[in-house]
Amino acid sequence: MEQQQGSVVHLSGSENGQRIESRILEERIQQAVEKGCRVLEIEAFGQHGIGGRLWKGGNQKLHVKITGAPGQRVGSMGFPNTLIEVFGPSSDDVGWLNAGADIIVHGHATNGVANAMAQGRVYVAGNIGARGMTMTKHNPRFSPPELWVLGSAGDYFAEFMAGGIAVICGHEPQDPENVLGYRPCVGMVGGKIFFRGPHKGYSKADARLIPIGDSDWAWLTENLKTFLSGIGKTELYAKLSDREDWQVLKSRGPSEKYSKSRRSIEAFHQEVWDRELGGGGLIGDLVDFERTPIPLITTGFLRRYVPVWENRKFAAPCEASCPTGIPVHERWRLIREGRVDEAVDLALAYTPFPASVCGYLCPNLCMQSCTRQTARMITLDISMLGKASVAAKLPEFPPLSGKKIAVIGGGPAGISVAWQLRRQGHEAIIYDMRSELGGKISAMIPRSRIPDEVVQAEVARVKEAIPHVNLSRRLERSDVEELREDFDFLVIASGTQKPRVLPIPGKEKLIPAIEFLQSSKAGEAKVGKRVLIIGAGNVGCDAATEAHRLGAEEILLIDIQAPLSFGKERKEAEAAGAKFRWPCFSKAVTDEGLELTTGEVIPADTIIISVGDLPELDFLPETVETERGFIKVNEHFQTSDPKIFAIGDTVKLGLLTDAIGAGKKAAEKIGAVLSGKDFAAGASRSKIDYGRVKLEYFDPRLSGFGGIESCASQCSSCGTCRDCGICVTICPESAISRQSRLSGAEFEMVVDPEKCIGCGFCAGACPCGVWNLVENEPIG
């Protein structure tokens, strides 16, 4: 029940021996204030929130005196002009959300004092529990809130404190070693804490100790008096007013936020890591090179790939596929350089028959493998250059060495080996059973395919080089054995003379093709109206062409399989009206013609057999081994008798260029042996990869060449630098320069490693495929 004593109202939290609810007490307090009561004496029995929200007092001072045991949140949401005094200790959260009340606790206060206080003052005449002065703030419209504690603060003091002033006087603290409790100021963003006495740390990230300034000290001493008078302990002033005892903690502003100053990794690396491990760190004792950071794009030895100017390292496909090994692209280069004569003469270093073979008779394997054909572009016309070679001048030969080599056979192979030996300075003497030098070229190949004057001119050139030729000499074994003894070496190049014949009845009526061709060329052959040729290869085709020339009207070539003939021979046979038929298996030769195994008889007046020839080797010394009718040789065309070499068709049937190439290779080996040099087999360059050559620089629609010069201009010079300078231009780092060698005409492309980044653009752009990008030398 309320008892009115003037303006003093006394309210008890207990009624009839029963504790009244916090709600009832609150209603009565509000009622009393509304009725004009300005002093309330409240005997509390654990009621919550006593003294807060008393705005109904308006501007008049209101004094709430609390005795007994107040519950939590004394003065919560307190208003200005309210003064609350608790005469004894207080429970949790004194002054929670205080918005202006002055609250005095004449004793200790437990946890949460002044939590979220924004205005007003809380005086505690003892110690406080945990989380005091947390989340307090300072609204600029009002004075900052204050918390004064006579003793010490509990743990987590001033967490999230965002404004206001806390004063911890440290008088008779709970822990004499620490007046601020455990981990104060965590998350503090505003306000100030005066404290007196020892502490055990605070959140340095959020607060910092500042020296107590004069104005702070003036404020503190002034207000300390008010505080002590409020709690009735003015006698302590002298003890508490020693400036030396006081310290101030201030929140750090956002820009002052303290992040623990960490040692930089760089410093750690030097001062800790390398000091413990030694110079160079973890593996400084195991490596002798730098490991410092490098950029992604590097030069010099740090490049992963380096360009290499592989000029002439690889053979052009033309050269590589020519059995004679003529560097055709070099001849085009000479023509491009205006040195046509040299281009023509160059061939004589490789073949004695540049005009007859390259110009007329060879299927030109060089051009079949020309890089241009890989892109369906017309290949260069080497026969043009070949034909021009009829004028090639006899080169100057070195003086004779005194070494002599006997060559049996004056055909392309024999002449080739003799020619090459003469170029080396050795004397070769040719023996041939025919009356004319030149073998098949002069004796068998139809005039329709090569003019006599070309053959004669080239044979004449050969004769000039090799004066000692013994023609119309058929050699017996004893002769050959004698030659073997008399000469340093003996080369057998006697070709094939023995036609293969079919073992069928009437075979004696068959005319072997080689005999037919020889007699035809000699002007002695005759044919009937219907000519049948067994074997539709190129020789058969030549026979067909000749038969047509001699007046045959119906020409049929038969074969047991699809004919293997190709090229000019085939075309000319077809042009002569020859027909091809297969498969046909011969059974017998009759007077009517040829009877097949089917019983069919093909009528024919003349039957020519052209199923290949075999060498005639009766004269071979026994030291020379043979295999299936041919002479057995090693890669140098050396037979089982080291003094005897064998080349051309005696070894394996092939093209003229195969025979000429074999002669060249045998001569190289013989020359090496004669001069005592070590001859490394297979030292020849390998063929360049087509993919390295760039044909995009050429006109793909070109359909013909005006002459040798225009032909030469279209050569991609595979593997050999054509000095176009595209690499110098394309290099993004200007790292490539063209440098002359001492000899003048020669040059090289040089890379400056300090500029080059190893991008490979030179290799990508090079028309000739000379540049290559290779892995750099490994390090580490």
Place this chain on the structure above:
Amino acid sequence: MLANGTIIPSSLSVRDLLWQVRWDKEKCTLCGRCCAVCPVQAIELGVHRKRIVQIPSLAEIGPATASSNVYQVYHGVRQKTDPAYACTGCGMCNLVCPNGAIIAERSEEIDKQRFHINRGGQPRRRGGRRNAPDYLNLGTLDRIKFTRISMLTDPALDAGRHEFELRTLLGRVLPPEENLRLYRENGWIPPVREIYPLIIGSMSFGALSPNMWEGLQMGVAYLNEELGMPVRMCTGEGGCPPRLLRSRFLKYTILQIASGYFGWDEIIHALPEMKEDPCAIEIKYGQGAKPGDGGLLMWYKVNKLIAAIRGVPSGVSLPSPPTHQTKYSIEESVAKMIQSMYMAWGFRVPVYPKISGTSTALAVLNNLTRNAYAGGLAIDGEDGGTGAAYNVSMDHMGHPIASNIRDCYLNLARLGKQNEVPLFAGGGVGKNGKLAANAAALIMLGASGVQVGKYMMQAAAGCVGSETDRCNVCNIGLCPKGITSQDPRLYRRLDPEKVAERVVDIYLSFDTELKKIVAPLGRSTSLPIGMSDALAIDDKNAADRLQIKYVV
């Protein structure tokens, strides 16, 4: 390919490749950098012909004024289509291009290259992790949610301001009564380390470049000595640099011994000179990326340095057998090898085995529980990474880590030993960048800690390898970032200091994220190991299998 060239079955067009290089002629300055930097020479300068058909006005065409063709040539960057030079999508070309003129794009459809990378009868080998074409779908670990949030039920903690002790124990933890008894009787108590629960898993010196390895170790040392975080790193099988063995940093290191025993004679020789014991010894029996397969360091990666550390001549291939050759049974492995390893350091260093995730993990675990020397068990799940393995092993072999670790933990709980034999989980942790969430999920499923390898390469060194088959060329020593290469021209791209800095960043941010997970669960002073009531997943089957809540 030549214009009229023939094709072979393995002739591919750019369209068939997995990574297709887009080059922009307009933007390109032909500076050459892309070609210089490409690790596999997938691109080169090409010469291209342009044809312009010039036609005068039709009315004017006549014998005098014919139409004509003009050919021009331009140079451009083009991609090779030979599978041997297939672009790996690493993106270095784009990184060095000043104009953004070049980029590798992934094929929109299933590439054809994959059918031709076994030429010569050699199946594909690579580095990296299980290629998961459904990479956009999150894995099981990623889908686990932490649903038990302490709201008014018990005080939630503030991850930012509360104090945490996020430590775990490595080593055999005896029951208290047993511990006290042994203490009283002056008996042997197994050594136990209190360490940070995120361990840098085994990546060997050799699999990683020297600069990468040093950067990781330096970062670990920094975390320990400057920031007070007891982070540990396992060496992997490849020995340990002699200087590290003789330094105080050894205590931050878990030495691994595996079936090749590489570098162990050097470790033995260093024993008398060691200032500190290593943190622990890990015996590798298996690896998640290639279960049942041994390691292989190809001869071209075995340079002088690697050879010195591994104690072998340089230039030889270094195979590790799939198994330890003298161990024939679990019992023997546990008894023989674990004890021997304890002896080396006077029984002061915990020893534990590492196995690949397998449905037989329980058999191993049960043996370990019966052996007081077993200091724990590390399990490496199917999503673990590797420097080199057969693609088929990586893509199809192994066991997912989540259920494997869960089974083991529940088994320990059944035996009443869940606090005694710590389990460590690895294999795909942080695969989709969710390192802390994955780690926390595994811990709450029962792991005492997690091991990460690939994540470290990605986050600490910028590894661009991915589960969509990007880069993944660790096995051939051409790592464009210098992480897994032994070629100084590549690994010097990597600055150990910068790696160390990133290791520190990773751990600090991981620490904050882990707190953000465990604080709302009300945990701060002990890891919530096995606290599976906090976990849930929106997949009923997964929930049932893992014995966690199913939520939708």
